[in-house]
Amino acid sequence: MAWAERKGKKRKNRLYLTRRTFLPLDVWLPVFEAPMLAGTKIWNSCVWESREARTRGEKYPTEAGLKKKFRSYASWKQLHSQSAQAVVEEYFEAVRSCARHRKNGHEEMRPPGFKPKDTLRTITWKKQGFEYRDGRLLLKLSRKLGAVEVPLPEGSDTLTLPDGTVLKGVPVEVKVKAVHRGKRLAGLELHVTWDFGTVPVIPADKVSAYDINAGIIARTTSEGGQQLVVCRELLSLVQYRNKTIAEFQQKMSRCKEGSRRWKALLNAKREALKKLDRRIKQMTHALTKFMAELDRAEDVAFSVLGDLTGIRRKARTGDKNKKASQKINQLPYDQIRRQHEYKSLMRQVCPDETRELHSSTTCYECGTKNRSFRVRRGLWACRKCKTVMHADLNGSGNNLKNYLFGHCIGLKGPVRLKGPEVYRWDKRLNKFVKVSPRAA
Ligand SMILES: [Zn+2]
Known part of the structure; x- marks a missing residue:
């Protein structure tokens, strides 16, 4: 890792993992129902205060102002103060994100509104809101109501790495969520985010660089390995999602905003998107897992993704033609990046980015x-050196140069390429399988 240190590439390599535990209704609903309903009340108070301010023409309430005002409310006193504050923070985050979307041309975004009274709101416990001892979580409610003890499954706080190192985690955030199956409440879920500290990564200097495009992922390693991962299923899912949104938008624009038909369409749209998003997520998980396993199998030390935020910004300002920016905006890059990060760390590979x-x-x-x-x-x-290759592999090769040397123009390829391997998603086997290069 000598060159990496020389270049000042210091990664924290902190691994956070969220683990879920199912909480059956018969035991846990009586415990969490009241605080969850109180959360909904606080949310609705936020909505009410904002609307009042607007109709009266007063200044829009601030986060701190509302927190202070609600402190005397009965619903506030059913939660730990940090959990109650989190609801207000989530409300303002929703307001900000709505404003952002509207600014970006999504006029149809509605500001966050009232939730039905019987909604079971997700409750968040931050650091001071809980304690953890010997596999048991102590979730604090208000001072008066005391705390709830929840046992965690065996081994929740440990993670075994490929080299046998066992990491011990510290919980940093806890959430209790309601899980619905259709319209029926199926149960509650406990989400615990663990901080496993710094992961000891493989001490070597092998690098793999990726070029992520809609439908195809190219990989070049510092050993000259080249892989193409063809993933048209993900692309078609994302395209289908865009089409679904457009269709609903068109139908909704034809009826009166807030009308019964409009509301029915909105609900139908949400349901459709929820299902699609779930399938997209499954696909990106499969993809990032495959990438991480490739890296692990080859003892790669640094797994590098192109920094895509710059490209997306370019797309929005119109530097690229419309068709290209459509394509670029299609893949859920943030999802891929987050998954790549923790899946690499779990395999002791250091995730990184390059321009x-x-x-x-x-x-x-x-x-x-x-x-x-x-x-x-x-x-x-290339008309200069007569190289003919897959354009995406050329791209990932240049990402490798960008990462190792900071630029790619005027630089000869640093490693001899071995010729591409091609992988494709197999629907029946539910995994990526190797196919002949001609298939790409
Ligand atoms: Zn050339």
Whole structure:
């Protein structure tokens, strides 16, 4: 890892994992029902205060102002003060995110509204709101109501790494959520976020660099390995999601806002998106797991994704043509990045990022930058050094250069490439399988 230290690449490599435990209704609903309903009351008070201020033409309430005002409310006193404050914070976060979406042209976003009284709101316990001892969580409610003790399953606080190291976790946040199956309340779920501290990563300097595109993921390693992971299922799911949104939007624009039909459509849209999002998430999990397992199997020390935030910003300002920005906005990059991060750490591979600057318009082999060498989406044909290769593999090769040397233009390819392996999602086996390179 010598070069990594030289370049000042210091990663914290802190691993946070959230583990879920099912809480059966018969035991836990009587315990958590009152605080969860109190949470809904606090939320609705936030909505009410904001609307009142608006109709009276007064200044919009502040987070601190509302926290102070609600302190004397009965619902506030059913929760630990941090849990009650968290509800107000979540409300303001929802207001901010709505404003952000509207600014970005999503006029149809509605500001957060009242929730039905019987909604069981997710309750959050922050550091001071709970204690943890010998596999048991002590969740504090208000001073008067005391605390609730919840036993955790065996081994909740430990994680065994591939090299046999056992990490001991410290809980940093606890949530209790209601789980619904259709309209029926199925149970409660305890989500505990564990901080497993710094993961000892593999002491080596092998690097794998990825280029993530809609439907295809390219990988180049510092050993010259090249992989293409074809994932059209993910792409078509995302496209189908966009189509679903557009269709509902069109139907809703034809009826009166807030009308019965409009509300029915809104509900139907939410249900449809929920299902689709679940399938998209399953797919990104499968993909990031496959990536992490490839890295682990090859003893890769640094697994590098292109930093995609810059590209997305570019897409929004119109630097790229409309079609390209549509494509770019399609993949759930944040989801992929988060999953890649923790899945790599769990396998003692260090996740990292690099700028994607010029990676798709520069030749990996000779370092000539020329946009027109990208003959079409999938094909890179350099007229200078006569290299012909898959355009996405060219991109991941340049990401490798960007990561190792800070740039890719004018640099000869640092490693000899071994020729690509191609993987494709197999629906029946529910995993990625190797196929012949011609299939790509
Ligand atoms: Zn070239």
